[in-house]
Amino acid sequence: MEGIDDKYTKDGTTDIRGNPALKKNTGKWRACPYILANECCERLAYYGMSTNLVNYMKIRLNQGNATAANNVTNWSGTCYIMPLVGAFIADAYWGRYWTIASFMIVYIFGLTLLTMTASVKGLKASCHGGVCDPTNAQTAVVFVALYLIALGTGGIKPCVSSFGADQFDDSDESEKRSKSSFFNWFYFSINVGALIAASVLVWIQMNVGWGWGFGIPAVAMAIAVVSFFLGSRLYRHQKPGGSPLTRIAQVIIASFRKCRVEMPADKSLLYEITDKESAIEGSRKLDHTEEFRCLDKAAVVAQEDQTKAVNPWRLCTVTQVEELKSIVRLLPIWASGIIFSTVYSQMSTMFVLQGNTLDPHMGPHFEIPSASLSIFDTISVLVWVPIYDKLIVPAARRITGNDRGFTQLTRMGIGLLISIFSMIAAGILEVVRLRLVARDNLYDSKDPIPISIFWQIPQYFIIGAAEVFTFIGQLEFFYDQAPDAMRSLCSALSLTTVALGNYLSTLLVTIVTHITTTNGRLGWIPDNLNRGHLDYFYWLLAILSLLNFFVYLIIAKWYTYKKTL
Template sequence: METTQISDDAVAVMYGTVDIHGNPADRKKTGNWKACLFILGSELFESLANCGMSTNLVNYFVDRLHEGNATASTNINNWSGTCFILPLLGAFLADAYWGKFRVIAIFSMLYLLGMVVFTLSASVNGLKPSCSADGCHPTTPQIGVAFISLYLVALGFGAYEPCFSSFGADQFDETDDKERNKKSSFFNWLYFTSNVGALLGSSLLVWIQNNVGWGWGFGIPTIAMAIAVVLFFCGFRLYRFQKPGGSPLTRIAQVLVATFTKIKIKVPHEKSLLYETADAESSIKGSRKLEYTHELRCFDKAAVPIDSDNIRGTPNPWRLCTVTQVEEFKAVVRLLPIWATGIVFSAIYSQMSTMFVLQGNTLDQHIGPNFKIPSATLLTFDILSVMFWVPVYDLIIIPAFSRLTGHERGFSLLQRMGIGLLISIFSMVTAGILEVVRLDMVKKHNYYDLKTIPISIFWQIPQYFLVGCAEVFICIGQLEFFYDQAPDAMRSLCSALSLTAMALGNYLSSLLVTIVTDVTTRDGKLGWIPDNLNRGHLDYFFWLLTVLSVANFLAYLWIAKWYTYKKVTASQA
């Protein structure tokens, strides 16, 4: 995309960005890294809260809510999926009506409220399940309070998350070369900061949950979330705000309706014959004009003017759309196949909080004779991998490859995500090999009823480390790709798309577990994933995910080959 270098003396940020008072944002006083320090600080504590709440949740469901392995795994996947499908709601409200700041403010409060109630359900007598030597015995109301509070967390997190990353990126003006490069680095460091918080959440807080108690284990993340909310509001005078552009779903519907009503109209070869406003600015509030592209030409019918398109001399938006509006729709359509390829990786990612933890429960968790490491704490090696690879990628790989390829960021975003998908295949292969070795020892030594097999849990490190490496390439690449390729007035919505891939990945994992359990437990068989994994075949489940990952990677290569990048008109680039 072409850019224009703006003088340091320029005051207003381009294409409608304003300050907290609604005035054009002063480039020297708002935005940039000074505003993002509050955003990164808030992200640190929010990720600590989120990871501290969710990392060990499968064990809470098994130990306190008295669920089996398959049921607990399914419930966690469904909850996680809901967390990542609700971003569509927050993104729609942000892009259409409220703006990102207001959505973050409202839903962060709901997020915090849900965490408070869930902490009370795990710590207050009457709300928490009663436990004795023969296990815990939760009542239906107690289970209900726990699930209601968790889904309130899902609502708050879901609406908050896509707006937060997109709002942070809004602090950099992509029409300025210097700020555009800083924006690209922002996504890397946002993810790095998120993982610093997650490191504390998946190590120290998991230990507290297992050794001190669930009340403190969930109470500390709740306090962290309160700090995150306060930090975010502290920076409000420094932020840049983009005005909402009206309902993106309405604009999409208008293109579809206009196309359908003109289904028999032939699209002219000359793009100058298509309808576009004469003004330099787009008719869509807060959005720049987009250049015409030749792909998906069937939707160009919506921009072909005919006599019946006008009502009292004014174009009917349900009959005639501008080229920019049509191109906005095309940009979203082009994103969908790329988005779909992220679903299988998300299913792999979800294994770290479900099957990897259950596999780790069967391994020797001791460090020395007296200290025992919780299996969920192994997630720290995924986080350490991310914390290792983010600075290596941003400070070493990008400069090195930019000199070789001539690309300013070393790789294109599509290449970056493809590398991540390839690495994710090896993470599943590694997990499968470890399970084969574990089951071979069980069979060889008749360890079927042994709770822990004499194999160190640290043999799980490679699979966590590889998932972390894949994250740096895929997840950060998706954050930047969906923000960069989204039309200006749809950025929250398109950022939410990358998160809904996480949702569908969790649902896919849940569906696979349900199908596998149903199919493999027929005729009295124990199945692949019984409560006693020594008598199951978890390795088969990992091989199934490996096959899906290979097929997904091949599909991605074909899709990426034909992708066309968004182009802003030269006068506004």
């Protein structure tokens, strides 16, 4: 007979009404189709609008290559910084469900405004003879729309993957294994949306019109909202645990106040409440670890703590201290993902600009837009996810004895190594392209270089393979290693590597442009790439990626995984 403890989840999750979640009626794979469909439609909307954005900047806003590329990477970077805001709100106050629901409304408003800038007279830039002349006000409205979208993504990106993972109870071994598989299929659904965006929507933008090209993503986002709400009765919810920043500040201040207090030899004497659950809402207790011992002083019970009511700014529980330790341990791993994200960001900037110079013909009557080549990154992910989940993991599990096949750190490291080869492939293609330019004196030719754009496929395909290892590994790693009440925030932290990768790309382009254009030179990345050296930029990224990989090996060897009681 099933005991009462077996009827409910043991990770503190509740149903939509706030009651303990029944295992039989909530969560697991039955709740995931609504979340995965929501993510698929949301990503279709995002990539449908962003994949070709660099060309929109060039064509409709009349911007040069470097300016357009930097505007896209700055905006994209903001899309991955804003999740820190949404994650804080979700973990501290609203919970993941209501945060996602609220920010989706902002997202739809931004997409609607962007569609209007491409289709409504007065908001749309006037164009004559293929040259557009936007007013400052029209340009400003475009950027207002884009940054509203960035704000909207802030409440969705860090919460959806964590909310999906919340549907599986860590204390149940079968559900725990399903959770690991969920991250693979979550990323798969992202790329289904990206596939439609890169293949259909980019073509519509370049051949039908930007109004339709942006309007369809707005409709897709509306479908995402409907899908999300349809699954409401099936979802499991983690309770918000209060401000994580306040808890972090309390540990730092309490440990500083007690910097001269002597640590007890017996670590079991450190302060922890005796209740089964921790003092933090929605969180399990964490076991004491030996690193960063200076922080342990926040949990030392001093003489005055015994005679007064507990003041959290003077005395913190072991679990609260271990929360901060978990974050500190994550930071080096987090930093190692920035260079990878810089490489990834080239797909929406330099790869597109490089593709603009190549022959786009597919047969005598059809031309493929350069931004649509990202479809091969997506296809790569869609191919590699099932291979990884169904073939590589079982094979690796037999060899390593690890339930996941590879450890999360090993998985991410493999992706970092693979990404180096994408830059090498892009650099080799650029060398071949420039040699053809020099051989046939095509420096100022307005026509595409007679090299098929499909020679870009290897660099896209390799990045897709690297994503399956690194980005999915990051999703799972930051969720798994985060304290229970800080999972949205840690998911957002992993996303900020994409933001900083975009910002680093902008910085590198700016520095390279400044240095290489001295004394009247055109530089590596001029508006006419036939007179530039984009290959040098790719070699620079390959070298940085290799150095980053070696640093990562040192960091991964040092890292210790968290332990719950």
